[in-house]
Amino acid sequence: MTAMQPGEQRDEVEMLSLMLLIRRFEERASQQYQAQKIGGFCHLYIGQEAVVTGAVAAVRDDDYIITAYRDHAHALARGTSANACMAELFGKETGCSRGLGGSMHFFDRQHHMYGGHAIVGAHVPLAVGMAFAIKYRGEDRVTLCFFGDGAINQGSFHEALNLAALYKLPIVFICENNLFAMGTSVKRSTSLKQIVDRAEGYDIPGEIVDGMNFREVRDKIAEIVDSIRKEPHPAFLEVRTYRYRGHSMSDPASYRTKQELEKYRLDDPITRLRAQLTREGKLTNEQFDSLDKRAKETVLAAVKFAEKSPEPPLDKLYDYTYANGAAEAGVPDTSKREESAPKDSGATA
């Protein structure tokens, strides 16, 4: 994707194609997990595609994006290749985090995707820090911070919202409310009628948007981001969505009914955007089938790529503990301990 000009909108067919890529990627990840090619935990985004897709369609490529552990889609939406994402799930050196992060820790500096964070709520202060840096440097970027409904009862979330409001930082807190924090429904976890009311406690403007509707998500975030670029401030968006699968691969989701799932499936974000585009004469059935076919092929190729990629080498085990190279292990080699030029200076991204 190329950098967007102000007022320009990303092509909706392209965004539909991205949603299909995310869906097919997650389906294939599920299959590969069951085949034991993927280890650890694996949280799928199926059903929520319109949220991150709508969000990236509303911002510039150099805006900052950070999310929690259900992060495959955020990397894909940002432009990380399906190859690098699948290879990360396989724990391979060609993965977006060199196979050292795994499903919950996708990072892509080049595409301004700042993780992939697996402790619920712990990345919300990080997002505020990124927004702090934006304001510190006088830039007009915006930070988009995604998190689930489970994060809003963590102390870190509350502290972060207060700091963002206090310092008037350019950040959109995007709550992907899929109704369940693992197996605990919002009704059982949160002493609010609606999640968006959390923002009011910090004097942060909050809104609710239908997360199954790509256009609604995109337009609302575009409007918020436009306002933030004019005058930095935090904003809160409760995006109402639904995950079709369990919390993770090991969760059969027996805490909810088939009827509830079916209700949301009928409101599927991909079907919906497809119908909108078809009705408006912007997409034919043949074109849709061809987009879907391409997504499936891309993902299948990614599995092949991941399978044949090498494992991270054992002799580099200590190379990623300290930024200046090998850490001390056992008796240190003092010749390596001189403060030398860093591999990665942490310079302005």
Add this chain to the structure above:
Amino acid sequence: MMREITYRQALNEALAEELERDPNVFLMGEEVAEYQGAYKVSHGLLQRFGPRRIVDTPISENGFAGLGVGAAMVGLRPIIEFMTFSFSLVAFDQVVNNAPNMFTMSGGQFNIPITFRGPNGPAHQLGATHSHATEPLYANAPGLKICTPATPRDAKGLLKTAVRDNNPVLVLEAELLYSSKGMVEPPDEELLIPLGKAEVKREGNDVSVICYAQTVPLALKVAAQLEEEDISAEIVDLRSIKPLDERAIFDSVAKTHRVVIVEQDRPFCGVGAEVCYRIQKNIFDELDAPIIRVSQEDVPMPYNERLEKAVLPNADKIIAAVKKVCYA
């Protein structure tokens, strides 16, 4: 010309010099700006650098420690002050789970050049919650570096190095030493002390007393007393807990063949346990006596002054330990 300044002034100079040198450096914490620092370490910095770079926070350690980590991800170099490291425990997740893990988890894409600093270790009658020596808790996390300056010179030189390091560094300052004085290079002379380098604070031949932070002046005092009894103690100040300067430790032990470790933390899995392990593993044959550790007693810190003294390392305990390893 070297001049005598306090530990507090030395830290203040280090902060000012690094803020002056690098526009990406900022200082953030509770009461650092308008109040001029809870311990006056940041005195005058708000007036000199302004509120953009000297930033007061609400009481939200988890929040502002995390803010620092996030700012570091996109290229700033935050200095985060904890009013005391006992309060860093409510930010433990940020210091232990986010700051040092990011470089690995991102496959080397995001290093975190952040300094966490503030007073650490037992002070005087602050009770159990405010008296933590946090170094063994943090030393267990790979990816963190930890230094523990005991003199004004080390405080200045180590803090400046910490700010320039590309990794998360904890500068554990000694609360009881803020007003202590020592000779330090003049301000126009760049003073950088590398992390991971111990310093022999006093040479000796009979026993190596390995210490750090608040136990260094204590050990030096004891060494003078021992001298009168014809026991020559070498005082090795670790200065950094991580990386640990094994070379300096081994060199001293190879000279004296006897070791007492004096640490301000508690005994179980404490810093001394690691030092002890490394000595016996690497230079077992150099030892003429079992190593003795003098640490806190393994109890939450009592408020009562007499009991607090009984918990902490003191001159009598060190002298007894030295005599035991010297079979004197």
